Structure formats: C-alpha cells, structure tokens
Amino acid sequence: MAITVTETAAQHIKSQLQQRGKGEGIRVGVKTTGCSGLAYVLEFVDQQKPEDQIFLNYGVQVFVDPKSLLYIDGTQMDFTKEGVNEGFKFTNPNVKGECGCGESFTI
C-alpha cells in the first residue's frame, strides 16, 4: 500500500511548506461530496494523527488516514500546468468514473 509523489510535485510541496513557515507535510484523503461521490482532500499537516500512515517521497511526508487509503491506494500525485491553471493532479488506479466537472469520482 502506498501513495507516490512525483519529483515536480515534491518540489512544489516543499516550497509551499517553506512559504507557509510551518507544517510536517501534507495530508491526502477523500471525503464524500460532489456529484460523483468522492473528492480528494489536500491539506497541510501540523499535527500527525495516531492512525495516520506516512509515505516518504523525495523528502516529503504524505499523511494518509487508513480509511482514505482504501480509496486512493496506488495513487500518484503530480504537479501540472494546464493553460493558466496549475495545481496537483491525482492519477488513481481505483477510479471507475468521474463527474463532468472533474471535482469528484467514484470507485
């Protein structure tokens, strides 16, 4: 079971953590929302939770709670630019369908 982060993504996470001034790493999870069922949650981590699993990639700690891990195991997180937008992109092998707006997905 693992979550991976590309080198580009790791660099961006590091620089964002630096700008913020504090934080142990980032949290990746899912919540039930949107039109298609589930959506990703991406936030900074200040305090680790006891049940968290931690994955280390290019010096970045990725915290995942075990419930979310079921849905996103094997996911690769990348940082991309699409036109004027830039941000993190998830490639999740578990996804069966996505909604039109791309906000949420189903397993």
Add this chain to the structure above:
Amino acid sequence: MALLTISEPDQANAQPTADHYAVGIDLGTTHSLVACVIDGAAQVLAEEFGQCLLPSVVHYLANGQCEVGAIAQQALIDDSANTVSSVKRLIGRGYEDIQGLADILPYQLIPGESGMVWLDTCAGKKSPVEVSAEILKILKRRAEKIIPGTFSGAVITVPAYFDEAQRQATKDAAQLAGIPVLRLLNEPTAAAVSYGLDHEEEGIYAVYDLGGGTFDISILRLTKGVFEVLATGGNAALGGDDFDRAIVQGLLEEKNITLLNTEHYCHLLITARQVKEQLTEKNVAAFIENNTSHELTREQFNQWIAPLVDRSIVACKKTLRDADIELSEIKQVILVGGATRTPLVKTKITQWFGRAPLTDLDPDRVVALGAAWQAHALMGNASSDHPVLLDVTPLSLGVETMGGLVEKIIPRNSPIPTAKTQTFTTFRDGQTAMALHIVQGESERVEINRSLARFELTGISPLLAGAARIRVTFQVDADGLLLVSAMEVTTGIAASIQVKPSYGLTEQQIAAMLKNTAQ
C-alpha cells in the same frame, strides 16, 4: 480531473455556523407541514395552538386579502367559489390537461397565460403558484417564530411523478413566498430518509402513501446514497376522505338516518371522520345523530371500506409490475399519510406484501421530517446517519428526431449535476439549419411527452445528408435546471438555450408578483 491546491488543515471539515437553520416542508394536497432539525433532533413545528397540520386551503376575500388553513376550511362550505383547496392538483398544469378536474372543483378555472390554468376568485385572477405561495408564507412565518436562528431556506417535497413544469412551479411558489429552495425532494424518498433507510442496506423499498384525497405507491431502489424511483403509481381519487364518504353512505343505508340537505351531509361527514378515528383504537364507536345514539363496529366499518383498500392493492400490483420487481425483493414497506392508521389498511398491506410495514413514525409527519433531515444535511451538517442524498432527474430528457420519435439524452434517475452529449446529423442534402425540440418523459413518441423548449441551430454549411456532425449537449445543474447546447463540429457554430418549462412563470411574471406582494 480538476487541479487541486493544498489547503489549511481542517478547513474542509469546517463546522457550519450554528445559527442558520433550514427547514423541510411537506406541501401536501390536503395538509402541509414544516419541520426542522433543532439540537440534533427533527421535529415538526406547530403553530401557537399546537396544531401541526396546516390545511392546504386558501380563502380569498373581496378586499383582496386571504385566509389560510383552518379558518379558510370553514369557508369551504359557505364560500366555496372563492375557497381554493387541493391546489396541488393544479400547480404547473396546463388548462387543457385538467379538463377532467374542472367539473369536480367548486372554484372557477380559467385559461391563463401560455396555456396554464388560473383561478378566478373575487380577489382577482390567481395562479396556482400564487395560491401555493400563500400556504408556504404561513409555514415560513411559523418556522421563523420557532427556530432559534436565521431562516435560510427549505427542502420542499414533491410527488415522485411531478414533471419538470410542476417542479419548477413549486419552486416559483417558494420564491414568491420568499423561501430559498435548497432542493426539491421526492416525497417517498423523504419518507425513507426519515426512517434512516438511507444508511441501511442497499435494496428495494416500497412507500405506500394514502393521504386525504390521493393514493401514491412508489418503488425505490437505494444504491450508494442514491434513491432511484423505479416506478410510481396510485390513484388520484382515493384517500381517507373516501373512507368518510363510505361511512356516511353506510349510515344512510343501514342505520335509518335520512339525508335532509347538503349541510346535513357535511355534518355527517364530520361525524364519520370522528367515528373513523375512534375505530382506529377501539372496536366499537358510539355517536349521536339526531338525538339518537348509534354504534358502529370496526367489523362493519371494515366491510364498508374494504373495496376502497382493495383498490389501493390493485394499484400496488400494477406498479410492481411496471418496476419489474418481484414481491419478495421488497425489503421494507413504509407507510405515509393519515389514512394508513386505519387498522384494515395495515392488515391488508401486511397480508399482501407478506411483511409488517414500518409504522414507528407518525405517518402524517414522516415526509416533513425526512425533508428536515435533508435540509439539515444540505446546510453542511451531513453526518454518517443522514448523509446528503444525491438528487436524480425525475424523468428522461431528450430531443425529437425524424418521425416524431424521441432520442433520450439523459435517462431518468441520472444523478445530477450531469452532462451528456450525443452527435446528430442532417437529414437532407444542403440542409443549413436544424430545429431542436426538447422533450421530457418516458415515451418513445413526442406527442405523449411534455414539450419543454425549442430552438434552432442555423448557419450549418450545406453538406450531403449525413455529413454534418452536430453535437447536442444536455447539462443539468445541481438545481435541476437544464441547459441544452448544440454545436456543428466542423464550423464550430453553436446555439444554446436555458430551458424554462413553458408552463412555468417567466422571470418577469415572478418579479411582478414579488413587487405586488411587497406593496
């Protein structure tokens, strides 16, 4: 896939501000209710004298004012021409559609703008939307008095069979009453929510709704947080009021009571209702008529109403067949509507479905309570007990194709928001325009479905028949509003339309009405 940015911890799970409350409203044919989740418990909000059920009756007065509820009910006999009851049967309907009803309703129906039905009262011409808004205003006022915070909107329930026009008209009525609509929820779904079936096992549920004047049976399937309506059926002229009439009929025939006049009949109906309510608890009911005391046994009463209850079972059979469901597949049966308190109804349901129905909650209130839970969840209080349900399209949406047939683009029960695209082509050589006719309904034939809108795509480059490629996209947003766009792929020319059902009110009409009410 949308691109994400990293957010601050716990922002995603931020708690909603506690002083905003949203309510659930059951806008019924005979009665309406409002409920709200306060301090983690759903409760029906009562008026000052403790009455929860607001009779859905509006009495218009010559000075332009109106009375709503129990006061208006009195006028049903004295001033029937200006007293509007059962307005739900008219909302969002065309004048032509309801000719059958015009003869039974005591008030005057007239054709209004864009073919929809209006009412002629002594306070002027009223649309069913305005009449419903009067009822909603009372419920809103009631809620504002009781809830300990700001009133910020409502989930309003509608029958599962309501089409786009009837739903839009219901929303218009809420807007007119100053109520922001969070969502329209199907009545059977609301009932299922109040029993917490949304976090039960996935499966098939039946909702048996026997109200004052209408009977509805709905077959729902729960899958992954979505209640699909597999089939609905029922009888628009069967309800508890028919039980009352059956009692009066029986009394006249077998208890040596002679009918004097209409007023006497109305009086007997009231007696019959009391007798019926007594017989729910007791085996024998006593009543006094014309200074003589009489008795009626439950057995006798059951005999009189048995044919009526059997009619509801026949409708259940038919609906189950429509849904292509075996009786054994049904997990639970939920009872809704005051008339389901009648012991014989429960017995017959238990016999036919082969299982005892769910009856823990007050059948008059389940729909409003379910709507309240959903409103609570939509305000950002979703918990694992009452998650936000996904909304679905009630009927299929499609376009007319050659020969008066319908090509369905978005099938019924699709979770919304949704978008679907289909490619069409031209029919004749050199065709430069295409008319798109958007319809809603389940039939393959255009004339049986409801027409929603028409628009044209012009400027297609003249090509051989079948060479042009026109992509038609149907988009339904979270509020159920439909946007249809068409684009010719080679040239990129496009046209689109925001569908506003032709029977609904225009924005200007609503604005004008809002202005009038403000004055």
